[in-house]
Structures are given as structure tokens and as C-alpha cells.
Amino acid sequence: MKIVSWNVRGLGSVSRKAAVKELLFKYRPDVAGFQETKTKNWDPVQLRYICGGGVSLDSFEFVSSIGNSGGLLTCWDSSNFKCSQTLKDKYFSVVLGNWVGVDGTVGLVNIYGPNSVSDRKDLWTKLLAVLSNEEIKWCIFGDFNEVRSVDERLNSCCNQGGMDDFNRFIEDGGLVEIPLIGRRFTRISDDGIKFSKLDRFLSNQSFVSSWKLLGVRALERKGSDHMPLMLSEDLKDFGPKPFKFFNAWLSEDSLEAIVRESWNCEVRSSDPDRVLRDKFKQAKVKIKAWSVEHFGALENKIVGARNECNNLEAKAEQSGWSDREREKWLESRKRWLDLEEKKSGILRQKAKLKWLLEGDENSKFFHTTIKFREKKNAMRGLEVNGEWVEDPERLKLHVFNFFKNKFSRDLEEKPSFNSSKTKKISRDDAIFLEAPFDEAEVWNAIRDCGSSKSPGPDGFSFGFVKKFWEVLKEDFMKALRWFWEKEALGPGCNASFVSLIPKVATPLSLNDYRPISLIGVLYKVIAKVLAHRLKKVIGKVISDPQSAFIKGRNILDGVLIANEVVDFVRFKKRKGLIFKVDFEKAYDSVDWNFLLGTMNRMGFGKKWIGWISACLRSSSTSVLVNGSPSKEFMMEKGLRQGDPLAPFLFLIVAENLHLLVEEAKDKSLFEGLSIGNEGIEVSHLQYADDAIFFVKWSLRNLRNLIKILDCFHAISGLKINMRKSKIYGVGVQEAEVEDWARGVGCVGGALPFSYLGLPVGAVMSRKSYWRPVIEKVKSRLVSWKARMISFGGRLTLVKSVLDGGSFWGRIIRSIYGDEGGLGLRESEIRGGGCSVWKNIVRVGGLLDGMGLEFSNSFRKIVGDGSETRFWKDRWLGDRPLEVDFPRISRLEVNSGVSILDRGEWVEDTWEWKWSWSRVPRGRALGELENLVSRLNGWNPIRNKKDVWGWDFDLANGFSVQKLREILAESSVTGVGGRGTMWAPFVPKKVNVFIWRLNLGRIPTRETLDKMGIDLHTVLCPRCGESIEDLDHALFKCSEVNRLWMRVGNWWNKPLSGIHSVAQLIQEDGQPSLSDGSNNLLKLMYCGWRYFDCEGVDLAAVSTPTRSRRVFAAPLFLLSSPNDLSFCCSTEIGGYSRVRSAAVRGVLVSFDEFLIASTRGLLTQIRSVFLFVDNLLNAVVGCVCLVFGWENVCSIGFGSFCFVVLLGVVSVVWIVVVFGDSLSLLYLGLC
Known part of the structure; x- marks a missing residue:
């Protein structure tokens, strides 16, 4: 699939047509869109001219230009894209059709944005109306004449209002931008000064999900000031991908036998660490073969099981089915549900969503999340020596050479450094660090590791280790005792993968990627144990200016102090300078000998230093390029991001920078800024590799600080990137700051600036300074996620963003x-x-x-x-x-x-x-x-x-x-004057529904009409007798009233006379939703879902189906939790033949409600009285079956036998268990 988009700046001239012809011939797209054609007419002859040489674009849609501006041309290959409908506007054209090999309708929108901000805003409004059909796979491309952020312009101004309108259009339309590969900008002004990104491809999630991996490339520019862009599918083969264990496999009982069998096999190695390494290799081979049998071709198996169920249901509706056929249907349905659960579990782990609740089965959402992650992290190419390289072999070789050189040790010897100010740990701390490893400590380390984190080269997750810890424990403990004694790790025991995460939207070189190490389980357990120990003592040797990774210190400490310094200097009208340092690949540059020497000076024991040395010198790695590993190489310096020890070891290295500054201050070579009445001197703040220095306004001070940083580079290997480091003046003219910056070779900046993601020197009452925070939250709450998950899922997403971003309690503390x-x-x-x-x-x-x-x-x-x-x-x-x-x-x-x-x-x-x-x-x-x-x-x-x-x-x-308990019991009013609390044991969507019901936010027709939404009528679409308000939708409608009457009969409650929400709650007599017996409120949710469809053909849901679905409720009350799926399958199946998709969804929701309600009720069956009451309800249902009332006999003779048998067993159970107390039971029933 290839789509080309180009603002040609005129198609009238022969030279421009020739350039278009050359472009189409070279890339042979399936669709081509051109903007600003500046022509009033277009015909098939001109199309054939630009498509000469075998280009098969034979159909087109044209929008005439207005004078000498605008004009759009969209052409396509009708053998690949079958057009069904077109729509034109002066600024866009829409082509709808079917792409060969892709299910559903594809919508192609070619855009040329007007110059005026207000006109563009009108354009976005029109487009949102066009894009409102979410069933269509939309692809929007062209010259939007707008940027999304200030980073998309260079040497030119941005209109904040226009950017906000554009971003809001993308968000409201549920669109995402397909990343541009190889270039940052798409337009260069004629004088070569201004650069902008005005051209782009946008799409919705269903379009992205229809192809494997999409990317946009900037093509060579000829004649126009805009670059042509090409959207294409990237199918390059980067080589085999390593084995990965999925936690969904743990649900299979047969897996344990495979693990035990592979673990009991003999291995050739003798050292315990190598034995454990080889046993993981054996297990990998056997589990890989096992997974193919049990989890291979899941999609085909799901389709087969689903089709088998549908065929059996169709036969049953025609002529009924025998007991054998019903049993076969039950088996097929159980197999189908099991396969769906397996698929959902694998997708959930691939999606890597920490905030999503376990058990969520939104496979479509998982699929889309995975697609976007692949699209974001994929490496399509790199710029190597001025040449753009996309060939897989050349890319992998370049990546290997780059990182091998990066982690190779410098040949020159580092000078030594010692300071009398170095803090030391106590002798007791040193003994504590070197204590033997015990099983409880190791298990705590394992438990602390995420079960679904990306695995290292061994392929196993910690979910596997936790599940089979009893099997693996002995070998793990032997390996750790060996490490404790020998202070060494064998080859391959400390291997890792390096995953490359883009730091910018359009990465061009490997410097634009952040390397994250994925470590194997053996070394990660060792590193976790050591990190847990080190965490308890490291605060004693790290000085106060460092605020990272130490208990009791917070990331906000540095930001707050920096702002206090700036405010004080401003208030006193003094001069000061802030130097914000950028370390060049800080973690990757640490010299190991320097680190170990520093630990020795800090009083760490010989054995501990030996362990750390073994952890460093045994490390090997290979780099993942689009999921496929490069050749392996040994590391000779640097700390791996992803290693649990790395943050703490870096603090020890960075402590030397603090010591250098203190030594310079003692020798009067450097002076910080004094604040407060007591003249407290603040000279520097450090958070890992983020450091800022506060300098008294003096050129000598600044130059000496640069020398201090050069000394730190010489001893530690950590180099300052002067081109990215910045100085800021406080109470100083910007011109003077710029002069000083040029003098030392760095960049001059102006307040406010960002430190650790928060502004320093800003007046936070101004809305503009909160924009980065707002944009960050928005990026995590993108609209395509909200469109694909339920209200409850959206609530969980919002809570995860706010919990992760604010930490209000921590801020206050x-x-x-x-x-x-x-x-x-x-x-x-x-x-x-x-x-x-x-x-x-x-x-x-x-x-x-x-x-x-x-x-x-x-x-x-x-x-x-x-x-x-x-x-x-x-x-x-x-x-x-x-x-x-x-x-x-x-x-x-x-x-x-x-x-x-x-x-x-x-x-x-x-x-x-x-x-x-x-x-x-x-x-x-x-x-x-x-x-x-x-x-x-x-x-x-x-x-x-x-x-x-x-x-x-x-x-x-x-x-x-x-x-909360007091509020629930107090007079704080809720629905009907009663308080409500969220129940943890029911589906979140039921909680959300009751909450919205409490607020009166249910979208009935009356409510929608009050909101200004144009409806043909506000009458109830089911009965047509009255206005559909909340009470009518849930109680007064004749259709709903019949449902309440049946439920009331079964629950022995006269519910048919209830006409409002408040009355229902009073009848139910339950003050709080947290009470599990409050099933009527939960049933209201299903009643709403059951009838919440305008124009639904309710006749599609047959009377027997409606009767047996509601009749199943008392049967559930008698079922054990393990038998829930059986009852559900037996009594409420066969929805695939219902014509309306909306009604099918309602029926499934009703099933979910019944299961959830049953689980809640079963936990409350604590006495014989409730059991007998349920039994009597079931008997009443049986009587209904015998007499065929409401066609309930269609539930089947097998169900009748099941109820009778259950009743007999229950009576026998009562007699046996209670014996002599039967008389008391009788009195209790009376």
C-alpha cells in the first residue's frame, strides 16, 4: 500500500507535470493526492500524461482552484481501490471506497488548509462532521497549513490559537499522526531561512490496524517548496525474533509438567550459575514446542469454535437438539471462551498497560495499543555518514558498531581523585551488605519484579518465576550462594538486550534513541537483592544536594529550592547565574574503575566491591533492531539503564562532582549564591544526571566551574555536552548572558526554564506556564483510547494519569x-x-x-x-x-x-x-x-x-x-436521600451507571433534547406512549414494567408498582451500594442496556429468549461459583442469530450482570433460611416450566431435570447436616 501526497504549487506548467510524472513513475503509488494545483480544470488526458510509463492511476476526483490559489487532485488505481462515493469542498475532497484485501470502507481525505486561522477553524469543524462515522477507516493527508507545536517551526512564528484548534480537531476526531521518517520539516521557504512541518498524514485507529506497520517518508523535493510525502507499509525482514514467554500460558495446567520435565533433565555445566542458565535454555526449547500446540494459530481456532457454536445454535432453533448435541455445543462454547481468554491475555501483556485492570478483555483496544507502540518504536532507517539507510543488514551492522564503540573502555588512564570530605558507611553497614543471601530475601526481590515486564535474552517473565518458584528455588539459591562465595558470574549469566526507545518524534540518528536494557531473570534477581541492601545505607554517603532514589528525598526538592533561589535573588535585586548542565550519555560513560575506587574510599567491603565488579565485568549485550537482536558484545564501561543497581551506582559516581565543588569552594575558586537572612550558600543541585549550578555573577566563577566539570570528566568519564548546556541570568540583561555563553561555548537562555519537567523562575499564576503540564496529560488521555474502552476503563485511565502525575500528598509533604x-x-x-x-x-x-x-x-x-x-x-x-x-x-x-x-x-x-x-x-x-x-x-x-x-x-x-462509612450512614443525600458507595464486587460499569444515575446523567431522550441534541421525537421508541425520561425508561414503559413484574415475582417483591428511582431504593431498603444484596440497583443497569437502542427491532429477540434469560436468575442463586459458566452457557446461549448487533451486545451485558450478581449473592448465603428461600424460588420456576407459561418451556428439558435434581440433593443435604435442628428450622421458616 502506497499513498503519495504533495503540495505541488501549481500543475499547469510542463516542468511541474514532468516532476509529478517522474515521482509517480519512481514510486508507483496506489493513491496520489496533490494540493495547490492552481488549475480550474482537469481531465483524463492530463491524468494519462502524468501517469505515463506504466503508472496505473486511472481514476480521479478534482477540486477547482479559486483564482490562482488552492485546487486539489486525488487519483487512484481502481484495481486496488474501488471508489463508491465522493464528496467535495473548496478545501478538501473525500473519496470513499473499498481497498482490495481490507475489510470495511476506507475514506481518503485530501486537504489544503486555508491561510486564515478562522477559516482553518471552520475547516476543522466541517471535517469533524465528515469523520463522525467511526466505522470508516479514515486517512487524512495533505497540506494542513498548520503546525502542532513550536518544535514544528524554525525561524518563524507560531499562532497558539491556531495550534490549539488543530490539536483539538485531531483529538476530537480520534485521529493520530503517522510518524515522519528521516526529516523534521516538510516545507522550506524560498530564501532557505524558515522551516515548517505543514504536511502530514493523519488516520484513525481502524485504518492503522488494517496494515502491519505504516510509516511516512519525505521524498526528494523538485520545484515546489514542499516535500512530497509517501505513506507505505514497511515489511522489511530484520531477522528472527527471540523467544518470549507470555503469562497467559500459565493458565494451562499442562505447562507445569513441561517445566518439571525440562528442569529435571541433566545439564553438562557444573557451576550452579551455568546450570541455571542451561536449564532455562532447556525449558525454552520445550515450552516453545508446547506453546505451538496449545497457543498456535489462535485466531483460526477461535473462528472454528465460534462457527461450530453458531451452526449448532442454528440447528437447534430450527428443529431443537438432542442431549448429545447440546453437550457438544457446551464443549464448543467453553473451548471458544477459553481461546478468547488466551488471546486476550497475550494481547494484554503485549500492550504493556500498567493502568489497565487485569481481566479486561477489550481485544480491539489491545490490538490498537500494540499497533501504535510498534509504529512509535519502529526503526525505519538511520542517517549514516550523510546517507539515509533502510536496509536491515546495514542498519543492524551500524547499530552494532555504534554501541560496541560506545561501551568500549577508553585507552588512556584516568587520574585518581581523593577527598577528605568523602562520607563513609559504618562497619556495621559493611557487614550488613555482605551477609549471606537467604531465601526470604531472594523471594522478596523476585516479588518486587513486575510479572509482565519485557524479558531479557532468556525470554522468561517474572510471572513464570513466581508461578514455578517451588520448582526453580533450589537452583536459584545454589546460583546465588555460588555468586556470594566466588564473586563471579559465568558467560551468558548476565546477558541483556538493549531496546531503543525514540526520544524525539522523528529520530534521525542513534543519538535520538534512549537505550534501555532488558536483563535476564538470574542477574536481575541478584541485582535486586543487592539493590535492596544498598538502598538502606546509601543515604549515609550521598550528600544533600543529590535528591534522587534516596528514601526521604523527593524529585520536587530540587525544583522548589531552585525557585526559592531565583525568587530571593530577584527580591534582593542581586545578580546571579544558573548553569544547567547536560551530560553526554551519562549512564553509558561511567568508568568502572573509578566507580569501584569511589566505593572503596566510602568504606564498602572487599566482598561487596567484588560483587559489584562481577556484575559489571560479566555483562554482555546485543541491540534489538525492530525486535531482532544484533551480534553480542561485551561491555567495558557504562551502567545499563534497566539494571536495578544502576541508579544507586550512578549516585556514588555523581557524589564526586559534589566533592569537587566543595573542594573548589574551600579554596575560594568558586562561589555559589547566598540566600536568606542567614546567608545559606546554594551552589548546586543534582538529580541523577540532571544538575544545575548557582553561580555568583562573575566571569571568573563561571570559568572555574567549567574547569571543575572538565576535571570531573577526566576522572569519571562523564563528559559535559556544552552545545546543549545553558546558562541563565537572574537580574541580568539577556545580551550579557549571551556574550558570556558564547565565551565559554554553551547556549544562553532566558527565564523561565524547565528543570525536571517543571518550570523554574516562572510566575505560575500565568496560564501559559501550565501548558506543558496540560499537554503532557492530554498526550496520555488521547481520544482514540477513550473511544475504544468503556466508561469504567476511561475512569481507570484518568485515575492512573492523575495518580502518576500529581501525588498530591507527596507534594504537600x-x-x-x-x-x-x-x-x-x-x-x-x-x-x-x-x-x-x-x-x-x-x-x-x-x-x-x-x-x-x-x-x-x-x-x-x-x-x-x-x-x-x-x-x-x-x-x-x-x-x-x-x-x-x-x-x-x-x-x-x-x-x-x-x-x-x-x-x-x-x-x-x-x-x-x-x-x-x-x-x-x-x-x-x-x-x-x-x-x-x-x-x-x-x-x-x-x-x-x-x-x-x-x-x-x-x-x-x-x-x-x-x-466513608460515616457518610454512608449519615444524612448526606444521594439518590432518594440515601448515600451510595461503589461496590468492589460488581462490574465497574454497573458502579458507573449508578453513579451517573445518581447525578441524573443518563442519556434519555428527554435529557438529550434538553442538551440541544436534535431528535426526531422525544417519545419512548419502545412503547411510543410517553416522553422518555429517566423514570419512564426504567419503570413506566410497558416493556420494562413487564420485566420488573417477573423479577418481582421471583424475588417475592411487588416491584410492578414502582414508578421512580427513589421509590425503588426505598422499597429495596438498602442505604449503600456496597451491600452485596442490593441487586435491584444493579438490575436497573441491565434494564437500561436491555432497552437502550433507538429503532431496535425487539422482535429480533424472541419471547422464549427473553423469558429464559430472565428465568435464569433463580437458577444462578443455586449454582456454585465454579458452575457459573455452565449455567450461563446452558440457559442464556444462542445470541448469534439475533439480527441486531446492538441487541446482541445488550444480551451479553445481561449475562455479565447475572454472573456478577450471582457471585455477590453466593458470598452472602450464610444460613439455611436463604438457601431454602432460593430453593423455593427455583421450584416456582419449575412450575412455570411445567405449565409452559411465557414459553419458558423452551429452556429445555435438561434444565428442568437439573433443577429437580438440585432440589432433591439440597433437601437431603439439609436433613443430613441439621438432623436434630430440623424443628428449629421449621420454626424459623414460619
């Missing part, structure tokens, strides 16, 4: 600390020093307004009285003393005095001491006497701190869970 709530002194709180705390506690007022006295529910439980205010805090009684004794409290000299300061200990007796502004008299004196009387006998407790208590739970203190 990082700013205000942990002590005293927010780390503020009482005087600061009293003085209103913390506006953040004010805003937090203000939320309590909202609960007070709902009738819950939340803000008055906290009291001080007094210890020594040092942190409790005598008059203002609640500590003695239900109110502060200043409320109960207002007159005497107003005479207090210090109204905020603490209890401890209001008295003293005289030996073992507490005596109160008062301090009045005048002598109390009159009523004030009477209050004082009452106060003394209340205080009589009360004493503080020595050496015990005051703590906050919560009236609702004095023993345990405040908790969100307890507050």
Missing part, C-alpha cells in the same frame, strides 16, 4: 514536611502562615453544610501539654474553653498559650498559674471559679507528646475509610 501534620509550628498555623492548609481544612465546611459536624470532630489528646493551646483547642469537653468561658478568656494575656505554659510541676503536683490583663471580677470571677472546678484533678502526663484525636474513632484516629 515535600513542601511542608511530615512532622506536625504539615510540618508547621503552631505559631505559623495561628498566624495564618500556610494558605495551603487553609484551603485543605476549608473542605470540612462543605461536610458541615451537609449536616455532618466534621470540622468540630477533632480534639487534642493531651500528653505533656506543650502542643495544645489552653483556650483555643478542644481538649477538655466538647468545646474549646474560650467558648465555655468567654469572659475570663478575654482577660488572658496570651490567648494562644499552651497548657504546659499555663502551669508547672511542683515535685509531683501540677499547679495552674494564671496571667490576667486585669484582676477578674464580677461574672468573669464566677467563670474562673467554674473553670478551676472543671480543672480540678486533671494533670498533664510527663514525657508524652500531645496528639490529635478524632471523635468518630478515638482509638485509631482519622481514616478516609471510616469517614
Whole structure:
């Protein structure tokens, strides 16, 4: 598949037609779109001219130009693309049709964007109307005349409003951009100064999913200032891909026998680490063969099982089926569902979505996620010595040579470095680090590894290791004890893959990729164990300016301090300089000898250093190029990103930079910026390889800092990339900063700038500074994801983004600390020093307004009285003393005095001491006497701190869970005046439905009409008798009312008289959705889904089908959890013959509800009474079967026998179990 798009800037001239003819002949596309043709007419003769030489573009759609601007031409090969419909506008043309070999309709949209921002906005609105049909596979291409970000322009201005409109159009249309390969820009101005990316290809997810791997290439430019672009399918063979274990395989019982068999085989190696390595190799061979048998050709097996089920159902509907045929159908359906689950599990792991709940079976979403991941990470080519290379063999050779050279040790010897300021670990810490490995420690390390993370060269996930730990444990422990003793790892035991992740949208060279190491399970377990130990002691040798990977330090520390420094220098009107350093491939450049020498100076033991040396020197790697590994090579320097030890080892290396700066400061060679009244000097901040320096405004200071960084490079191997490093001036003219930057060879910048993803020196009240944060969140909430997952799935996605991006609690702690709530002194709180705390506690007022006295529910439980205010805090009684004794409290000299300061200990007796502004008299004196009387006998407790208590739970203190329980039981109103809580044991979509029901956000016709959505009628589409509001849709409609009547009969509740949501909840009598017995609210969801279709042919759902699907409910109440699928299969099958796809989806949802409801109910069957009640319901159902009411006899004779048999067994069970208590049981039933 090939589609060419080009803004030709005129097709009238002979030379331009010749250029187009040459382009088409060279690339032979299936579709070609040209913009800005500047011609009013086009005919087949001209088409044949530009398609000479065998190019088979024989059909076209043309849009005339307006004067000498615009004009569009779309032509296609009718043997590959069968056009069915066209649509034209002055700025776009649409061609709909069928692509040979692709299911469904394909829509091709050729665009030429107008110059005006407002006209482009109108164009986006029109296009959204065209793209509203999501069933069509859309591909939109052309010259959009707009960019998406400032990075897509060079030496030219951007219109922020236009960019926002364009990005909103892409988001609302559910579109994604297919990446451009090999170039950053598509247009160059005639003077060669301005560069822009105006041309692109956009598509929706269904178009991308229809081809294996799509990419857009910039072709050679001839005549026009725009480059031609070609969308094509990339099918190059980069070689075999390594074995990968999928956790979905763990569901197969037969796998364990294969693992045990391969693990019990003899291996030739003798060293335990090599034995474990070889056993993994043996297991890989056997499991690979086993997987082909059980998981090979899954799609074909699924189609076969599904077709077999459909054929049997069709036969049953025609002439019924025998018991044998029904059993065969059950087997086929079970096989079909099992195969679907296997497929979903594999896709889930490939999609690598951390936020998605386990068990989600949205295969379409997984497929699309995988496609986009492949598209984003695929390497289509690289620029090698000025030449663009796409050949797989040349690419893999170039990648191998690049990384082999990169990880080769420098030949020159590094100078040594020692500092008296080096911190050291204690002897006890060194002994702790070198202790023998025990099984519990190893298991904790394994448990800490993600079960579905990408595997290393051995191919096994940690899900496999955890599942078969009892089988693997002995060999693992032998290998770790060998490593502990010998301080060595054998060849292949520390092998890894390097996966290349693009750092930019259009990577051109290997410097545009981030190498991430995928490590095998043996070394990762060793590294995890060592990392867990090192994590506990490393904070003792790493100085405060480093804030990464150390417990108690936060990524926000550095950003907050940097902003405080800038604000202080500005406030004092001083001059300062900030130097933001960019290390060149920091992790990859670490010299091992320097690292080990530093650890030796820090007091690490000989054995520990030997272990770290073995971990480094045994490492080998090969680079994955589009999934296929290059040749392997040994590493000689650098730390692997992905190695659990790497972050901590890098901190040890980076500590030397801190020591160099401190030595320079001691020798007066370098001076930082002093802030605060105490003149605290801040010179540098480090977060791993992100470092910034604060320099007192002096050229000598800056030059000495450059020398310090050069010294650090000489000893450690970490080189500063001066071309990417920047200096920023505070209180200094930008021109002066630029001069200094040129003088030292770096780049000059202006405040604000970004550090660790957050702005430094910005006025955050300005909306523009929050744009990067907003764009980052938007990128993770792209619309194509929302379109493909349920409301509950979208909720989970949003929560994952917000939880991962904000960490509100951590932000508060990082700013205000942990002590005293927010780390503020009482005087600061009293003085209103913390506006953040004010805003937090203000939320309590909202609960007070709902009738819950939340803000008055906290009291001080007094210890020594040092942190409790005598008059203002609640500590003695239900109110502060200043409320109960207002007159005497107003005479207090210090109204905020603490209890401890209001008295003293005289030996073992507490005596109160008062301090009045005048002598109390009159009523004030009477209050004082009452106060003394209340205080009589009360004493503080020595050496015990005051703590906050919560009236609702004095023993345990405040908790969100307890507050939720209180809210559920309180008068806080919900539906019908009752509170609601989300139930964990029902499908999330049911919770979401009830929540939306609570808010009145169900899209009935009345609601949609109020929202301004044009409907033909607001009458109910089922009965046509009344306006479809919420109560009508769920209760008053005659169709729904019959459903409620049947359910009411089975549940022995008169539900047919219920006419509103509030009335239903009152009848049900359940205050909270968290109660598992609240099935009526859950049933409302299914009732809504059952009838939520406009124009659905309800006749397609036969009366027997409707009857047996609802009749199945009491049968479920008698089933065991293990038999749920059997009951569902037996009683609610056969939906494939229903004509309406919408109704089929509703029936499946109803099945899901019944299963979920049953599981919830089964957990509550705790007494014989409920069991007997369910049994009687089933008997009533049997009577219905016998008499054939509502055609329920179509449920089948086998089901009738099943119910009777179950009833007999139940009665026998009651008699045997309860025996003598049968009389009491009878009385209980009566």
C-alpha cells in the first residue's frame, strides 16, 4: 500500500507535470493526492500524461482552484481501490471506497488548509462532521497549513490559537499522526531561512490496524517548496525474533509438567550459575514446542469454535437438539471462551498497560495499543555518514558498531581523585551488605519484579518465576550462594538486550534513541537483592544536594529550592547565574574503575566491591533492531539503564562532582549564591544526571566551574555536552548572558526554564506556564483510547494519569514536611502562615453544610501539654474553653498559650498559674471559679507528646475509610436521600451507571433534547406512549414494567408498582451500594442496556429468549461459583442469530450482570433460611416450566431435570447436616 501526497504549487506548467510524472513513475503509488494545483480544470488526458510509463492511476476526483490559489487532485488505481462515493469542498475532497484485501470502507481525505486561522477553524469543524462515522477507516493527508507545536517551526512564528484548534480537531476526531521518517520539516521557504512541518498524514485507529506497520517518508523535493510525502507499509525482514514467554500460558495446567520435565533433565555445566542458565535454555526449547500446540494459530481456532457454536445454535432453533448435541455445543462454547481468554491475555501483556485492570478483555483496544507502540518504536532507517539507510543488514551492522564503540573502555588512564570530605558507611553497614543471601530475601526481590515486564535474552517473565518458584528455588539459591562465595558470574549469566526507545518524534540518528536494557531473570534477581541492601545505607554517603532514589528525598526538592533561589535573588535585586548542565550519555560513560575506587574510599567491603565488579565485568549485550537482536558484545564501561543497581551506582559516581565543588569552594575558586537572612550558600543541585549550578555573577566563577566539570570528566568519564548546556541570568540583561555563553561555548537562555519537567523562575499564576503540564496529560488521555474502552476503563485511565502525575500528598509533604501534620509550628498555623492548609481544612465546611459536624470532630489528646493551646483547642469537653468561658478568656494575656505554659510541676503536683490583663471580677470571677472546678484533678502526663484525636474513632484516629462509612450512614443525600458507595464486587460499569444515575446523567431522550441534541421525537421508541425520561425508561414503559413484574415475582417483591428511582431504593431498603444484596440497583443497569437502542427491532429477540434469560436468575442463586459458566452457557446461549448487533451486545451485558450478581449473592448465603428461600424460588420456576407459561418451556428439558435434581440433593443435604435442628428450622421458616 502506497499513498503519495504533495503540495505541488501549481500543475499547469510542463516542468511541474514532468516532476509529478517522474515521482509517480519512481514510486508507483496506489493513491496520489496533490494540493495547490492552481488549475480550474482537469481531465483524463492530463491524468494519462502524468501517469505515463506504466503508472496505473486511472481514476480521479478534482477540486477547482479559486483564482490562482488552492485546487486539489486525488487519483487512484481502481484495481486496488474501488471508489463508491465522493464528496467535495473548496478545501478538501473525500473519496470513499473499498481497498482490495481490507475489510470495511476506507475514506481518503485530501486537504489544503486555508491561510486564515478562522477559516482553518471552520475547516476543522466541517471535517469533524465528515469523520463522525467511526466505522470508516479514515486517512487524512495533505497540506494542513498548520503546525502542532513550536518544535514544528524554525525561524518563524507560531499562532497558539491556531495550534490549539488543530490539536483539538485531531483529538476530537480520534485521529493520530503517522510518524515522519528521516526529516523534521516538510516545507522550506524560498530564501532557505524558515522551516515548517505543514504536511502530514493523519488516520484513525481502524485504518492503522488494517496494515502491519505504516510509516511516512519525505521524498526528494523538485520545484515546489514542499516535500512530497509517501505513506507505505514497511515489511522489511530484520531477522528472527527471540523467544518470549507470555503469562497467559500459565493458565494451562499442562505447562507445569513441561517445566518439571525440562528442569529435571541433566545439564553438562557444573557451576550452579551455568546450570541455571542451561536449564532455562532447556525449558525454552520445550515450552516453545508446547506453546505451538496449545497457543498456535489462535485466531483460526477461535473462528472454528465460534462457527461450530453458531451452526449448532442454528440447528437447534430450527428443529431443537438432542442431549448429545447440546453437550457438544457446551464443549464448543467453553473451548471458544477459553481461546478468547488466551488471546486476550497475550494481547494484554503485549500492550504493556500498567493502568489497565487485569481481566479486561477489550481485544480491539489491545490490538490498537500494540499497533501504535510498534509504529512509535519502529526503526525505519538511520542517517549514516550523510546517507539515509533502510536496509536491515546495514542498519543492524551500524547499530552494532555504534554501541560496541560506545561501551568500549577508553585507552588512556584516568587520574585518581581523593577527598577528605568523602562520607563513609559504618562497619556495621559493611557487614550488613555482605551477609549471606537467604531465601526470604531472594523471594522478596523476585516479588518486587513486575510479572509482565519485557524479558531479557532468556525470554522468561517474572510471572513464570513466581508461578514455578517451588520448582526453580533450589537452583536459584545454589546460583546465588555460588555468586556470594566466588564473586563471579559465568558467560551468558548476565546477558541483556538493549531496546531503543525514540526520544524525539522523528529520530534521525542513534543519538535520538534512549537505550534501555532488558536483563535476564538470574542477574536481575541478584541485582535486586543487592539493590535492596544498598538502598538502606546509601543515604549515609550521598550528600544533600543529590535528591534522587534516596528514601526521604523527593524529585520536587530540587525544583522548589531552585525557585526559592531565583525568587530571593530577584527580591534582593542581586545578580546571579544558573548553569544547567547536560551530560553526554551519562549512564553509558561511567568508568568502572573509578566507580569501584569511589566505593572503596566510602568504606564498602572487599566482598561487596567484588560483587559489584562481577556484575559489571560479566555483562554482555546485543541491540534489538525492530525486535531482532544484533551480534553480542561485551561491555567495558557504562551502567545499563534497566539494571536495578544502576541508579544507586550512578549516585556514588555523581557524589564526586559534589566533592569537587566543595573542594573548589574551600579554596575560594568558586562561589555559589547566598540566600536568606542567614546567608545559606546554594551552589548546586543534582538529580541523577540532571544538575544545575548557582553561580555568583562573575566571569571568573563561571570559568572555574567549567574547569571543575572538565576535571570531573577526566576522572569519571562523564563528559559535559556544552552545545546543549545553558546558562541563565537572574537580574541580568539577556545580551550579557549571551556574550558570556558564547565565551565559554554553551547556549544562553532566558527565564523561565524547565528543570525536571517543571518550570523554574516562572510566575505560575500565568496560564501559559501550565501548558506543558496540560499537554503532557492530554498526550496520555488521547481520544482514540477513550473511544475504544468503556466508561469504567476511561475512569481507570484518568485515575492512573492523575495518580502518576500529581501525588498530591507527596507534594504537600515535600513542601511542608511530615512532622506536625504539615510540618508547621503552631505559631505559623495561628498566624495564618500556610494558605495551603487553609484551603485543605476549608473542605470540612462543605461536610458541615451537609449536616455532618466534621470540622468540630477533632480534639487534642493531651500528653505533656506543650502542643495544645489552653483556650483555643478542644481538649477538655466538647468545646474549646474560650467558648465555655468567654469572659475570663478575654482577660488572658496570651490567648494562644499552651497548657504546659499555663502551669508547672511542683515535685509531683501540677499547679495552674494564671496571667490576667486585669484582676477578674464580677461574672468573669464566677467563670474562673467554674473553670478551676472543671480543672480540678486533671494533670498533664510527663514525657508524652500531645496528639490529635478524632471523635468518630478515638482509638485509631482519622481514616478516609471510616469517614466513608460515616457518610454512608449519615444524612448526606444521594439518590432518594440515601448515600451510595461503589461496590468492589460488581462490574465497574454497573458502579458507573449508578453513579451517573445518581447525578441524573443518563442519556434519555428527554435529557438529550434538553442538551440541544436534535431528535426526531422525544417519545419512548419502545412503547411510543410517553416522553422518555429517566423514570419512564426504567419503570413506566410497558416493556420494562413487564420485566420488573417477573423479577418481582421471583424475588417475592411487588416491584410492578414502582414508578421512580427513589421509590425503588426505598422499597429495596438498602442505604449503600456496597451491600452485596442490593441487586435491584444493579438490575436497573441491565434494564437500561436491555432497552437502550433507538429503532431496535425487539422482535429480533424472541419471547422464549427473553423469558429464559430472565428465568435464569433463580437458577444462578443455586449454582456454585465454579458452575457459573455452565449455567450461563446452558440457559442464556444462542445470541448469534439475533439480527441486531446492538441487541446482541445488550444480551451479553445481561449475562455479565447475572454472573456478577450471582457471585455477590453466593458470598452472602450464610444460613439455611436463604438457601431454602432460593430453593423455593427455583421450584416456582419449575412450575412455570411445567405449565409452559411465557414459553419458558423452551429452556429445555435438561434444565428442568437439573433443577429437580438440585432440589432433591439440597433437601437431603439439609436433613443430613441439621438432623436434630430440623424443628428449629421449621420454626424459623414460619
